[in-house]
Amino acid sequence: MSERTLRVVVADDSVLLRDGIVRLLNDSGFEVVAAVGDADALLDAVTEHEPDLCVVDVRMPPTHTDEGLRAAIEIRRRTPTVAVLVLSQYVEERYAAELLEGDVAGVGYLLKDRVIDVDDFLSSLRRVAGGGSAVDAEVVSQILGRSKRGSELDRLTPREREVLNLMAEGLSNAGIAERLVVSHGAVEKHISNVFMKLGLDIEDGGHRRVLAVLTYLRAE
Amino acid sequence: MTSGSSTSSDATRGHTGGVSELPPPNSPPAPPPPGASRAGSSDASSGSSPGLFDGWDWDRVRAVAEQWYRPLLDVDAWKALGYLALGALTGPVFFALMMGAGAVVFGLVFVAVGLLLIGPFFGLVAVFARAERAMARWVGFDIPPRPVGAAGRLGWRTITDPERWRQVGFLAVNTLLAPVLFGFGSFAHSLVVQVVFGDGQAGGFLTVPISTLLALALAAVALGAAPRLALFFAQLKARITAWFLGPDELAIARQRVSTLSSQREDILDAVAAERRRIERNLHDGVQQQLVAIGLDLGMAEQQIERDPERARELLGLAREKVQGSIGELRQLGRGLHPAILEDRGLDAALSAVVSGASIPIAVHVDPDLDLSTDVAETVYFVANEAVANVLKHAAARTASVNVSRNAANVRVVVHDDGEGGVDATKGTGIAGIRARVHAVDGSLTISSPTGGPTTLVAELPRQHGDRDV
Numbered sequence: 001m002s003e004r005t006l007r008v009v010v011a012d013d014s015v016l017l018r019d020g021i022v023r024l025l026n027d028s029g030f031e032v033v034a035a036v037g038d039a040d041a042l043l044d045a046v047t048e049h050e051p052d053l054c055v056v057d058v059r060m061p062p063t064h065t066d067e068g069l070r071a072a073i074e075i076r077r078r079t080p081t082v083a084v085l086v087l088s089q090y091v092e093e094r095y096a097a098e099l100l101e102g103d104v105a106g107v108g109y110l111l112k113d114r115v116i117d118v119d120d121f122l123s124s125l126r127r128v129a130g131g132g133s134a135v136d137a138e139v140v141s142q143i144l145g146r147s148k149r150g151s152e153l154d155r156l157t158p159r160e161r162e163v164l165n166l167m168a169e170g171l172s173n174a175g176i177a178e179r180l181v182v183s184h185g186a187v188e189k190h191i192s193n194v195f196m197k198l199g200l201d202i203e204d205g206g207h208r209r210v211l212a213v214l215t216y217l218r219a220e
Numbered sequence: 221m222t223s224g225s226s227t228s229s230d231a232t233r234g235h236t237g238g239v240s241e242l243p244p245p246n247s248p249p250a251p252p253p254p255g256a257s258r259a260g261s262s263d264a265s266s267g268s269s270p271g272l273f274d275g276w277d278w279d280r281v282r283a284v285a286e287q288w289y290r291p292l293l294d295v296d297a298w299k300a301l302g303y304l305a306l307g308a309l310t311g312p313v314f315f316a317l318m319m320g321a322g323a324v325v326f327g328l329v330f331v332a333v334g335l336l337l338i339g340p341f342f343g344l345v346a347v348f349a350r351a352e353r354a355m356a357r358w359v360g361f362d363i364p365p366r367p368v369g370a371a372g373r374l375g376w377r378t379i380t381d382p383e384r385w386r387q388v389g390f391l392a393v394n395t396l397l398a399p400v401l402f403g404f405g406s407f408a409h410s411l412v413v414q415v416v417f418g419d420g421q422a423g424g425f426l427t428v429p430i431s432t433l434l435a436l437a438l439a440a441v442a443l444g445a446a447p448r449l450a451l452f453f454a455q456l457k458a459r460i461t462a463w464f465l466g467p468d469e470l471a472i473a474r475q476r477v478s479t480l481s482s483q484r485e486d487i488l489d490a491v492a493a494e495r496r497r498i499e500r501n502l503h504d505g506v507q508q509q510l511v512a513i514g515l516d517l518g519m520a521e522q523q524i525e526r527d528p529e530r531a532r533e534l535l536g537l538a539r540e541k542v543q544g545s546i547g548e549l550r551q552l553g554r555g556l557h558p559a560i561l562e563d564r565g566l567d568a569a570l571s572a573v574v575s576g577a578s579i580p581i582a583v584h585v586d587p588d589l590d591l592s593t594d595v596a597e598t599v600y601f602v603a604n605e606a607v608a609n610v611l612k613h614a615a616a617r618t619a620s621v622n623v624s625r626n627a628a629n630v631r632v633v634v635h636d637d638g639e640g641g642v643d644a645t646k647g648t649g650i651a652g653i654r655a656r657v658h659a660v661d662g663s664l665t666i667s668s669p670t671g672g673p674t675t676l677v678a679e680l681p682r683q684h685g686d687r688d689v
Binding site: 013014016017019020021023024027059064089112113115116117118119 | 500503504507508509510511512514515516517518519521522523530541
């Protein structure tokens, strides 16, 4: 995945955090082509540098509400080749839903404090830049908690639920195996059980699976 | 009996001896000289025919008589009579003048000049009304003026102001009312005068002793009743005057209610703005710092094997950020509730506010302020916010905070030599200060010409709590 140096634009109005992320990315083999503090500068930087990935804070000046999210959606609309990872102070399903509404390939939505778990954060970044997706575990559990599919979900074993969560977060089979410290074959078996019990019809792994799972969970 | 009773009554009623032993200084035209009336009364009640009253309890009679005649020595009763008498004169005079002036104005309206006289006409009415209010002060009625609308450029607006017409109405009513009330109030006085001094009538009575006795007895009773009647009718008149010309208590209360509810809106807005500010400070300040610290630590953890030097560097960065966060949290807490204010008082609390400032800020607090708790908190809040504003926006080299007291108020002055140009209508800082100041019935003024200096003055009542409306 990392043969090529990924070019990144970082947008965050908190100088401390922006500097921290830039330092982390530079130290970890990314190339930060621009670091900006507001949505307009972000859009300009994306047009100018055409990066592989943007890391975007939701709240930015002037109103400190959802400028970053709007900009992220705009970037996806204008240049679908640019992957976007949105960082949020708190999880809001509405934001996630807006962002993940269309194609979830190359889209991520994470709680800001996930950056502290440096390795996970970097692998989420690489996954999103590579056309995968990253949905915060918090968002997934909110969606699960509100899902009307409670009775169907009850039929899953605890392990299968864990696997479902990780699929919804956007992890690949290999990623799930690594996270749960189980074999690749065991993951595949769990996944096929989940699909069978929920009656989902999904051909392959990857982001389409995420979408299918999220759609299923959110359905009435 | 009378002179003795006068001194004893003085003592018991708490009057100044000088006033009540002499005849009333500004005695009105009608009343009989006190000496004469005393003679008459003693004749009537005790002296005239002792044989008839043998066996009476004279001490008791004296006590009753004393009580009955005591008001004659009350200077207020004579003032009341004077008030009624003068009012009986001014009532018709003011009315006549008003009608005359009104007729002239009305007549001249047809040649347009009259239009210019409408304002002066109502001005004249207001002068008469003020005179009537001033007279009521003699009988202890301090009638504040009833607010009237602005007169407008040419005074035309007066003609549509119901309050102006209320004054006209009063003068019209008063022209009849004042003489009538004077008649009632002085009825007993005139009766006494007629009996004692009316030669023709008295001469007639003398031929028929029983009638004379009756008349004298009646006069004796009337003499005691006279001051009471005068007081009663004078108060009645003052009350009526106050009803017409005094402020409307309901209107005052309504005004106060609407002021209070708009202040309450301001306070709620300020509270909401304050909450937003705190939330933002927490989210965008402390939380971001914690995430950044976590990021440094995460990277240090990652690098500790490969590059210990880099890891050490990252740990140092994290430590610096922790210090920054602690400072920010302290600042935030200070804005929420000043614990130091309770523990150490206003001087210490304000000194703490300026201690961390980047420029020298002098603090002077009057040691003897005697403030109620909510006012002390407001003083602290105002100074704290104002200083924060100075540090954030003013680009000042020095500043000062001065808290002083005068009779009923405490005055907070925050001055800086910065670039000025503070727009009091913008920014939540000033709005917050204003709302807090209004919440304790204080006032706020800001002088900030472009180029500076800026002076903020908040004046608050020192004791704030339940107050009369």
